[in-house]
Amino acid sequence: MGVDLHIHSQASDGTLSIAQIVEKADQLGLSAISITDHDTVAGIDMAIRESADLSVTIIPGIELSCVQDKRDVHILGYFIDYHEEELLDNLIHLRDSRASRAEDMVNKLRDTGLDISYEEVKECAKGGSIGRPHIAQVLVKNGQVVSISEAFNKHIGAGGPSYMPKYVLEVTKVIRLIHDVGGVASVAHPGVSGVSEDFLLWLKEVGLDAVEVWHTEHTEAQTQQYMELANKHNLLRTGGSDCHGLGKSRGYVLGSVEIPDEIIASLEARSLEIHTLRNKS
Ligand code: AMP
Ligand code: FE
Numbered sequence: 486m487g488v489d490l491h492i493h494s495q496a497s498d499g500t501l502s503i504a505q506i507v508e509k510a511d512q513l514g515l516s517a518i519s520i521t522d523h524d525t526v527a528g529i530d531m532a533i534r535e536s537a538d539l540s541v542t543i544i545p546g547i548e549l550s551c552v553q554d555k556r557d558v559h560i561l562g563y564f565i566d567y568h569e570e571e572l573l574d575n576l577i578h579l580r581d582s583r584a585s586r587a588e589d590m591v592n593k594l595r596d597t598g599l600d601i602s603y604e605e606v607k608e609c610a611k612g613g614s615i616g617r618p619h620i621a622q623v624l625v626k627n628g629q630v631v632s633i634s635e636a637f638n639k640h641i642g643a644g645g646p647s648y649m650p651k652y653v654l655e656v657t658k659v660i661r662l663i664h665d666v667g668g669v670a671s672v673a674h675p676g677v678s679g680v681s682e683d684f685l686l687w688l689k690e691v692g693l694d695a696v697e698v699w700h701t702e703h704t705e706a707q708t709q710q711y712m713e714l715a716n717k718h719n720l721l722r723t724g725g726s727d728c729h730g731l732g733k734s735r736g737y738v739l740g741s742v743e744i745p746d747e748i749i750a751s752l753e754a755r756s757l758e759i760h761t762l763r764n765k766s
């Protein structure tokens with residue numbers, strides 16, 4: 486039992502394939518998982534197919550990045566109608582922008598004398614949503630740094646010499662988009678993003694439904710804090726490992742965070758409400 490609602494696959498910057506993720510979730514006996522890739526829903530259909538004869542349920546999900554008041558805020562969407570054109574159009578634009586940003590970052594790295602080409606980065610992303618982890622992996626492969634963390638610390642971390650911000654949608658737009666496709670919006674790893682009570686209230690005002698209470702990087706105190714804030718402000722709770730697979734500097738492990746099964750029913754109920762409201766308007 487247990488669930489994991491925050492997992493990245495090879496469709497974005499994770500290293501596990503969809504088949505590996507579903508197999509692992511099944512072995513662990515998880516009742517539900519969500520593949521929440523950055524800016525893509527490309528892994529969801531395959532996950533549903535892979536799980537057909539298993540007891541693990543796949544909840545369609547996504548993770549979208551935003552910047553608000555100079556802070557990174559990530560929004561997770563659950564129970565999204567992931568075939569809707571409005572969503573897909575926005576995602577194509579986000580992924581195209583990721584690709585050109587990666588190319589620009591590669592040029593900056595080359596300007597500082599490092600051995601890397603955009604072709605290699607594209608190859609590493611295997612047709613999926615390109616992110617800085619792919620650039621980091623190529624830098625490791627080419628012997629330009631010894632580890633993924635060194636790549637981030639020295640070159641491509643925020644503020645680093647070859648860092649470039651990516652194009653993102655506004656938080657209000659992201660939450661609206663998730664609602665438009667029947668999804669439930671949750672703020673990801675609020676402890677990591679430094680989400681205050683005031684900011685959480687603002688997010689709620691613009692439509693936020695839930696808070697990611699459980700996350701690999703949350704301390705017990707943070708988990709408690711966000712659980713209380715969620716209860717106090719009538720927000721739903723979500724949680725996940727944020728697993729990016731093996732070979733990552735931050736080895737978040739699939740299924741390693743204890744998260745109660747009950748959260749699924751409340752998320753599904755909220756999604757049904759959102760669908761009903763959408764059909765009325
Ligand atoms: P991007 O969306 O292209 O800006 O890349 C952000 C992703 O890079 C995050 O989702 C993480 O997977 C990864 N990441 C960010 N910071 C680090 C870090 N310091 N070390 C390793 N991976 C990181
Ligand atoms: Fe990531």
Ligand code: FE
Pocket residue numbers: 548559673674
């Ligand atoms: Fe995130």
Ligand code: ZN
Pocket residue numbers: 491493548727
């Ligand atoms: Zn994530």
